Amino acid sequence: MSRAFILLLDSFGLGALPDADKYGDAGANTLGHIAQWAADAGTPMALPNLERIGLGAAAHKASGAWPQGFKVRDGFTGAWGVAREQSTGKDTQSGHWEIAGVPVLFDWGYFPKTVPSFPKELTDKLQELTGVPGWLGNCHASGTTIIDELGDEHVASGKPILYTSADSVLQIAAHEEHFGLERLYQVCEAAYELVKPYNIGRVIARPFLGANGKYKRTSNRHDYAVPPVAPTLLDHVKDGGGEVIALGKISDIFAGQGVSRLVKGADNMALFDRLLEVADEAGDKSLTFVNFVDFDMHFGHRRDVAGYANALHELDARLPEFMAKLKEGDLVVVTADHGCDPTWSGSDHTREHIPVLFFGPAAPARELPVSDTFSNIGATLAKHLGVQPLSNGTALL
Numbered sequence: 351m352s353r354a355f356i357l358l359l360d361s362f363g364l365g366a367l368p369d370a371d372k373y374g375d376a377g378a379n380t381l382g383h384i385a386q387w388a389a390d391a392g393t394p395m396a397l398p399n400l401e402r403i404g405l406g407a408a409a410h411k412a413s414g415a416w417p418q419g420f421k422v423r424d425g426f427t428g429a430w431g432v433a434r435e436q437s438t439g440k441d442t443q444s445g446h447w448e449i450a451g452v453p454v455l456f457d458w459g460y461f462p463k464t465v466p467s468f469p470k471e472l473t474d475k476l477q478e479l480t481g482v483p484g485w486l487g488n489c490h491a492s493g494t495t496i497i498d499e500l501g502d503e504h505v506a507s508g509k510p511i512l513y514t515s516a517d518s519v520l521q522i523a524a525h526e527e528h529f530g531l532e533r534l535y536q537v538c539e540a541a542y543e544l545v546k547p548y549n550i551g552r553v554i555a556r557p558f559l560g561a562n563g564k565y566k567r568t569s570n571r572h573d574y575a576v577p578p579v580a581p582t583l584l585d586h587v588k589d590g591g592g593e594v595i596a597l598g599k600i601s602d603i604f605a606g607q608g609v610s611r612l613v614k615g616a617d618n619m620a621l622f623d624r625l626l627e628v629a630d631e632a633g634d635k636s637l638t639f640v641n642f643v644d645f646d647m648h649f650g651h652r653r654d655v656a657g658y659a660n661a662l663h664e665l666d667a668r669l670p671e672f673m674a675k676l677k678e679g680d681l682v683v684v685t686a687d688h689g690c691d692p693t694w695s696g697s698d699h700t701r702e703h704i705p706v707l708f709f710g711p712a713a714p715a716r717e718l719p720v721s722d723t724f725s726n727i728g729a730t731l732a733k734h735l736g737v738q739p740l741s742n743g744t745a746l747l
């Protein structure tokens with residue numbers, strides 16, 4: 351029996367990539383800066399379970415420095431290393447697809463940092479198709495800030511809030527009750543068709559609730575993503591007769607391609623609960639792929655260092671529950687898709703190394719070379735499951 355699990359901590363970078371200066375990210379270090387902040391605050395970090403697998407050594411490999419507070423410096427139980435991104439972007443889709451063997455070697459389209467940010471022919475056409483009375487925003491923005499600023503006007507006018515970021519995205523925020531959730535989804539579906547000529551990776555519905563200047567996004571976010579441009583690890587596993595279980599936003603990121611079963615959870619801990627259930631019943635040759643999105647969405651983009659540190663502690667503390675459920679032949683990897691340093695300027699992702707931490711009954715204890723593509727992760731799991739090898743990447747084990 352062999353099973354594979356990918357535990358992806360969205361945005362958990364370990365230090366800037368050699369080309370980070372091209373992205374304005376030279377010196378960024380998601381884990382390193384969180385650990386530094388925690389030590390400075392007199393509450394040093396410790397992630398004992400991840401540290402035992404080799405997290406600290408991987409961080410040291412990526413950045414040249416041990417995270418402040420980390421005490422475990424040898425005797426690692428897993429196969430530990432780091433990977434560099436081959437794709438040109440530092441977005442979620444590029445990171446996930448590359449892990450699954452499909453790097454994004456073309457340039458995504460991006461909307462400029464102007465106001466308006468979206469081309470007039472695009473917004474006019476979308477208005478005509480959907481019958482909305484107009485648009486608010488139409489700029490680069492942080493999703494939580496813009497609903498605070500424009501929420502009241504949206505409720506009063508019925509105009510949806512359009513915004514984007516450094517990612518290849520068009521995001522539409524609207525009030526779940528005043529505007530309507532289904533109606534927001536319909537507007538996003540129409541937008542998804544219209545952005546195709548612009549080479550945009552995703553349209554994202556960002557519903558929210560609240561009143562009088564106090565608004566909060568709900569968990570009814572929905573991503574309308576372009577499907578991967580070639581077969582991924584998920585397709586290889588599914589076509590090879592294994593079940594592909596997608597937890598959290600994984601199915602959205604792969605546009606459902608190669609996914610056998612979809613499991614949702616409202617937040618990191620709910621997803622962890624679902625992961626434990628799946629670990630009990632996933633069968634031979636299965637791939638379970640979970641994305642813990644809170645790190646990125648709630649803490650990285652929001653530049654909430656304390657929140658990020660706390661979320662890491664929470665996840666680390668629960669790892670033993672998952673480890674206890676592993677069976678002979680199971681191989682698990684802890685990784686990420688990009689960085690999002692909460693101490694960095696702005697609110698965007700940061701171009702960083704990602705952790706490559708294999709553990710479980712099928713994982714040896716050893717240091718791994720620095721991977722020059724995230725695809726080495728997918729290649730390792732394809733080999734482990736005995737499915738068709740990926741067209742990109744080399745197995746590490």
Ligand SMILES: O=P(O)(O)O[C@H]1O[C@H](CO)[C@@H](O)[C@H]1O
Nearest residue numbers: 491492493494515517519651
């Ligand atoms: O600020 P919010 O809306 O969370 O946006 C973030 O989430 C989107 C998708 O990851 C990206 O555009 C990023 O900037």
Ligand SMILES: [Mn+2]
Nearest residue numbers: 360361442687
């Ligand atoms: Mn991401």
Ligand SMILES: [Mn+2]
Nearest residue numbers: 646647651699
């Ligand atoms: Mn993000």
